[in-house]
Amino acid sequence: MLDHLNQESKNTVTVIGAGVAGMSAACALAEAGLRVQLAERRGYLGGRASSYLHPGVNEVIDNCQHVLFGCCTNLIGFYRRIGVADRIHWTTEMTMIEPGGRRSSLGPSWLPAPLHGMPKLLFAHAFSVADKIALARAFSALMQPVPADSTETLGAWLKRHSQTQGALNRFWRLVIASALNADIDSIALQYAAKVIRELFMNSAEAGSMGMSTVPLSELYAGAQAFLEQRGSSVLLNTNVDSAKWDEESSQWTLGTRADALTSDFVVLALPFEATAKLLPKMPPAEGADLLARQLQCHENWPICSVHLWFDREITDLDHAVLLDREIHWLYNKSRLQPWRKLTGSYVELVISASRAFAALTREQAIELAVKELGEFFPAVREAHLEKAALIKEMRATFAVPPGIDASRPTALSPWPNCFLAGDWTATGWPSTMESGARSGHLAAEAICESIGEARSILNPDLRPRGLMRLLA
Numbered sequence: 001m002l003d004h005l006n007q008e009s010k011n012t013v014t015v016i017g018a019g020v021a022g023m024s025a026a027c028a029l030a031e032a033g034l035r036v037q038l039a040e041r042r043g044y045l046g047g048r049a050s051s052y053l054h055p056g057v058n059e060v061i062d063n064c065q066h067v068l069f070g071c072c073t074n075l076i077g078f079y080r081r082i083g084v085a086d087r088i089h090w091t092t093e094m095t096m097i098e099p100g101g102r103r104s105s106l107g108p109s110w111l112p113a114p115l116h117g118m119p120k121l122l123f124a125h126a127f128s129v130a131d132k133i134a135l136a137r138a139f140s141a142l143m144q145p146v147p148a149d150s151t152e153t154l155g156a157w158l159k160r161h162s163q164t165q166g167a168l169n170r171f172w173r174l175v176i177a178s179a180l181n182a183d184i185d186s187i188a189l190q191y192a193a194k195v196i197r198e199l200f201m202n203s204a205e206a207g208s209m210g211m212s213t214v215p216l217s218e219l220y221a222g223a224q225a226f227l228e229q230r231g232s233s234v235l236l237n238t239n240v241d242s243a244k245w246d247e248e249s250s251q252w253t254l255g256t257r258a259d260a261l262t263s264d265f266v267v268l269a270l271p272f273e274a275t276a277k278l279l280p281k282m283p284p285a286e287g288a289d290l291l292a293r294q295l296q297c298h299e300n301w302p303i304c305s306v307h308l309w310f311d312r313e314i315t316d317l318d319h320a321v322l323l324d325r326e327i328h329w330l331y332n333k334s335r336l337q338p339w340r341k342l343t344g345s346y347v348e349l350v351i352s353a354s355r356a357f358a359a360l361t362r363e364q365a366i367e368l369a370v371k372e373l374g375e376f377f378p379a380v381r382e383a384h385l386e387k388a389a390l391i392k393e394m395r396a397t398f399a400v401p402p403g404i405d406a407s408r409p410t411a412l413s414p415w416p417n418c419f420l421a422g423d424w425t426a427t428g429w430p431s432t433m434e435s436g437a438r439s440g441h442l443a444a445e446a447i448c449e450s451i452g453e454a455r456s457i458l459n460p461d462l463r464p465r466g467l468m469r470l471l472a
Contacts, residue, residue, distance in 0.1 A: 029444045276295040365389045
């Protein structure tokens with residue numbers, strides 16, 4: 001009886017949206033002792049970072065390959081919280097391949113940060129001497145902080161710093177623009193500088209890359225178990241289409257097609273376009289119009305992925321950066337996910353920030369991808385393609401042009417006991433899973449503070465190492 005009373009006396013929270021932002025908020029709040037109900041309109045967790053059984057190939061695939069880096073402290077913290085950190089494969093090496101097969105390797109050395117990546121860059125065949133000098137010049141310039149009021153794009157800055165065509169095409173347009181999933185002329189310099197510092201300058205640990213060894217939805221099943229073990233719940237196939245605030249009882253009532261959900265607090269952990277769609281169904285509030293205008297300032301960029309199954313192994317690499325072609329990244333799922341026990345091989349090719357590729361038909365996209373893949377790996381030409389799938393995530397990420405921070409609200413919303421989360425909110429990070437996890441933790445911190453139980457939930461950034469400790 002006492003346990004029942006204790007359960008009823010807990011503050012209750014409804015988190016709307018079970019992407020990375022919603023899951024991280026829900027799990028942090030449940031750990032803090034609140035009773036959480038995590039509502040998701042789909043039948044699975046993960047949002048844009050999820051997996052499903054593709055009916056065309058009868059395989060469980062991710063909607064797109066998602067990676068994390070050592071600097072993603074809040075995403076890593078979320079994984080540790082739900083007990084799945086051991087399902088991430090980590091590497092510090094990046095193999096770049098030119099058409100024809102010549103390889104270059106980037107990665108850390110024994111030198112202190114920020115010089116740890118310099119030896120391999122100097123020996124990389126993918127870059128000419130002029131390219132290497134240009135990149136070194138750009139990296140040196142980025143040691144200085146970018147002014148907070150800068151309105152310069154990455155493209156304009158690169159032109160001003162005399163980057164060679166090779167450096168532009170094989171590093172800035174591929175590695176950095178892919179990380180931010182936008183064209184270099186659409187990226188605010190501040191965010192490009194952040195990526196450079198975190199991935200290539202602060203430390204070897206910060207730049208290490210992690211990939212899930214299991215399908216993403218399986219990875220996030222740990223979140224559901226974590227919540228249920230703490231008296232909270234996950235409500236799948238639950239679409240919240242209205243919200244009412246009762247001033248007298250200080251409670252929210254959320255409308256769904258089934259039963260209404262009630263709670264003391266609400267976290268709107270939705271993509272910006274879904275948040276905008278829900279706003280007209282929210283109660284009138286001062287500041288709601290400003291939030292609506294902020295949401296209108298965001299736009300999406302697509303990411304496409306081509307999944308290919310061959311009757312034989314086509315490469316011994318786990319992953320690679322593919323140069324000078326439409327396809328950008330290769331992930332060898334046969335090696336990264338050995339539990340599949342395939343007799344042949346399964347690879348995923350990722351094409352970032354390419355609206356032209358996204359406009360291709362399925363047949364055109366797959367034909368182009370296989371043709372180009374054969375230019376890097378000759379075994380493809382002899383292999384039999386057993387099946388293939390094309391995934392177009394048209395709303396994969398939000399853009400980060402100059403001035404976008406003015407349209408990124410904090411976790412505080414215009415409504416009482418209602419908080420915002422999502423990678424598009426004011427996290428200081430671009431559109432990444434790390435930004436989503438940070439937003440969830442910030443929203444959870446805000447709720448805990450509002451009930452007089454302030455606690456630190458946001459995981460601190462990795463500290464710079466080596467010489468970067470003096471230069472940061």
